[in-house]
Amino acid sequence: MITLFTTTKPFQNAVETTQRNTIACWRRLEPSCEVLLIGEEKGSASVAREYGARLIPEVERSEFGTPLLRSMFSVAEANATFPILLYANADILFTNRLIRAARSLTDRRKPYMMFGRRWDTQLCEPFDFAGPDWENRLEEFARSHGKPAVKSALDYFMFPKGAWGGKQGLAEFPSIVIGRPAWDNWIVFWCLARRMDAINSSDYIFAIHQNHDYAHHTGGQQGVYAGEEARRNFKLASYERYLYGTPDATHRIRPDGRIVRAFSADILRRRLKTFPDLLKVRIFGRKRWKPS
Numbered sequence: 001m002i003t004l005f006t007t008t009k010p011f012q013n014a015v016e017t018t019q020r021n022t023i024a025c026w027r028r029l030e031p032s033c034e035v036l037l038i039g040e041e042k043g044s045a046s047v048a049r050e051y052g053a054r055l056i057p058e059v060e061r062s063e064f065g066t067p068l069l070r071s072m073f074s075v076a077e078a079n080a081t082f083p084i085l086l087y088a089n090a091d092i093l094f095t096n097r098l099i100r101a102a103r104s105l106t107d108r109r110k111p112y113m114m115f116g117r118r119w120d121t122q123l124c125e126p127f128d129f130a131g132p133d134w135e136n137r138l139e140e141f142a143r144s145h146g147k148p149a150v151k152s153a154l155d156y157f158m159f160p161k162g163a164w165g166g167k168q169g170l171a172e173f174p175s176i177v178i179g180r181p182a183w184d185n186w187i188v189f190w191c192l193a194r195r196m197d198a199i200n201s202s203d204y205i206f207a208i209h210q211n212h213d214y215a216h217h218t219g220g221q222q223g224v225y226a227g228e229e230a231r232r233n234f235k236l237a238s239y240e241r242y243l244y245g246t247p248d249a250t251h252r253i254r255p256d257g258r259i260v261r262a263f264s265a266d267i268l269r270r271r272l273k274t275f276p277d278l279l280k281v282r283i284f285g286r287k288r289w290k291p292s
Contacts, residue, residue: 002029002102002158003080005036006090007059007067007178011043014124018091018210021127023051025093025138028129033099034081039067054079062177064229069183070173077161077170088156089179092118093127093142093208095135101205102158104257113191114158114253115184116201117246118209121146142208149209152245154184156207163196174236180229186237188244192274193281200249200262242274 004026009015026035035053037044039061048055056079060071076085084102088094105112121142128134164170173190176183191198242248247270252262 001031001033001082001099002084002086003034003036003076003082004086004088005038005072005076005080006088007039007072008037008041008044008090010041011047016043017124017126020047021123021210022088022090022093023047023053024129025127027051027053028134029094029096029099031099036076036079038072038075062175062229064177066177066179066229068173069176069178069187070170072178073164073173074167074170077164077166080161083161084158085161086156086158088207089209091210092155093123093138093210094156095139095206097205098158100257101201101253104253104259105158105160105199108160108197110197111163111194112159112197112199112251113163113187114199114201114205115154115156115188115246115249116205116207117151118149118153118155118207119143119146120149120209120211123208123210138208139206142206146208146211151247152185152243154188154245155209156205157184157187158201159196164194169194176233176236177229180227180233182230182233182237182243185244186233188248189237189278192244192248192250193278195282197251198249199259200246200252202246202252203255204253204257242277244274248274 008019011019023035026033035051036056037048037053038056039059040055040057045055056075059075060068062068072087076087084105086098101114105114119142122145123141127138176186188198247267249262251259253259
């Protein structure tokens with residue numbers, strides 16, 4: 001039903017446990033999902049074979065070796081077996097509510113993107129996904145050892161194949177890289193600019209983020225959030241004056257699984273603020289409109 005895709009860091013040190021937990025979790029979802037690992041890293045080929053995932057080695061990268069957002073999505077669409085795709089960072093765990101949410105979208109005609117708030121959790125050891133009670137054990141652990149992240153920190157995006165307009169539409173993506181600031185917020189902005197339904201799934205999908213260090217980057221956490229690639233991401237998304245996230249959703253999925261329009265006084269005020277920027281992109285297009 002769903003093709004999940006991600007890019008990984010090298011499978012070494014603490015991050016190996018985190019990423020193995022993620023792939024093992026995704027392979028436990030029912031009905032079985034396709035898992036694509038895009039971009040070859042140390043250990044990724046053997047891990048893909050071990051868990052029954054597919055490794056797609058080639059992906060366009062920045063000169064620093066970080067995968068480009070447009071290439072990740074393009075490669076995924078070209079290789080996905082299923083009509084619904086979901087990008088998630090390689091440290092995000094899901095329960096089968098993800099599958100039920102996808103089922104609720106199968107007959108939706110208008111292009112959409114579903115995303116939600118994550119739950120930051122101190123999970124540093126291998127998790128046992130065996131047994132029928134793994135979902136309850138995982139959720140209980142996360143709620144007792146974690147807390148909700150900020151509303152602008154988004155780690156997963158579900159959308160139908162072709163939602164971005166195919167190769168031509170994906171070519172309009174700027175050279176933003178994944179894993180640095182602003183890429184996730186830009187995705188929400190671009191979804192709204194294309195008049196897609198933006199669905200907030202925070203009240204339904206329980207997305208568990210495994211807290212981690214930043215040893216994979218030579219500059220550590222400072223390098224990730226304030227280094228050259230971070231500055232470049234912010235510049236490329238410079239017409240985005242707000243950190244778009246769950247408050248900008250046009251719809252939401254309720255705890256009972258029903259999708260309804262998102263509306264409140266706060267949401268209305270937010271839409272009035274952001275509408276001028278969205279309108280400019282809709283009229284002039286990304287490439288022709290430069291922010292003031």
